[in-house]
Amino acid sequence: MIKDRELVAEMAEDTAPLMTLGTILVIEDDPRMQKVLRRIFTEEHYSILVAGDGQTGLEMFRTERPLAVVLDLILPHLSGRELCQTFKNLSSNIPVIVLSAITEVVDKVLLLELGADDYVTKPFSPRELTARVQAAIRRQRKPTSQEVYRFADCEIDFKKMTAARSGSTVMLTAHEFKLLKFFTENAERVLTRDILLNEVWGYNFYPTTRTVDNQILKLRQKLEHDPANPRHLLTIYGAGYKFVP
Known part of the structure; x- marks a missing residue:
């Protein structure tokens, strides 16, 4: 009986609504990396949406309008480069942070030219990633400053x-x-x-x-x-x- 009550309590805790800072859309096809990113942003009190391919990511972006996007470059169906440009065409004020193992400078420059707000290279520090995402969100919210x-x-x-x-x-x-x-x-x-x-x-x-x-x-x-x-x-x-x- 006690175990039953404990189980009900755990279920209630798992399903209890939590206050979040907003929704982060993660577009990443590696299940292990999905799990890592979900944990990192959940611990920072964000709600997480995860898409395993580019087309699903695009559909989620259109329906959910997230606070920010964390985007891998190499994805099934639609590439990260295509998605980045499409996201910025749809809503330029939603920050896109590219998370990729590609380290070439030319790729970073190209992504920034396509509208990416930042570029984090794998492997990465969780602290640095969250700081960069939060910084990109703050920059979008920042009012026009006085000269x-x-x-x-x-x-x-x-x-x-x-x-x-x-x-x-x-x-x-x-x-x-x-x-x-x-x-x-x-x-x-x-x-x-x-x-x-x-x-x-x-x-x-x-x-x-x-x-x-x-x-x-x-x-x-x-x-x-x-x-x-x-x-x-x-x-x-x-x-x-x-x-x-």
């Missing part, structure tokens, strides 16, 4: 790459402009160091979290009236940083 941004007594012209505080010129490096622009585009949002590393530095650079801390310290020294007690570039202990205009 000239003002907060407190600071004025930043991102197009001309000039900065001033209280009417006096402030010299910022190109990378400081890039970091500050990301902060202004995500004002009031807590940003982890990993997000900043991925979005501002990029995974190919392989910086450390200490790099983030040092860069923010320099921005505070240039833009805050009291860098030791910042009012705009705030540390959220245990989480990351937040920009408050």
Whole structure:
């Protein structure tokens, strides 16, 4: 009797609705890789649709309109290249992340020209893959940024790459402009160091979290009236940083 109750409880848990961040469409013909990708994105709280061939993937894309697509290149019926171009023609705002064992630069360039938002090579790091997918989703959601941004007594012209505080010129490096622009585009949002590393530095650079801390310290020294007690570039202990205009 106890075992029966335990079985019912397990079944209820398996069928209970879960809050998800959205649906990821995975188009991959290898059953083992399908299982790996399903686990990776389920653990990140996404709902997963899996297609084992190009034609099924196209039909799912048309009916479901997923949050993002993870796409293998070599598929039955329709190739990944054809699918990528078709997806972007149907809905250019849905990010497509190509996941392939093909490493040739010419193939990566071709896919990007066809509209792919990113290209991850097999074998891959699950952490890097999820970060790249999430970054592509955020880029699509990002509002149009202002060329000239003002907060407190600071004025930043991102197009001309000039900065001033209280009417006096402030010299910022190109990378400081890039970091500050990301902060202004995500004002009031807590940003982890990993997000900043991925979005501002990029995974190919392989910086450390200490790099983030040092860069923010320099921005505070240039833009805050009291860098030791910042009012705009705030540390959220245990989480990351937040920009408050």
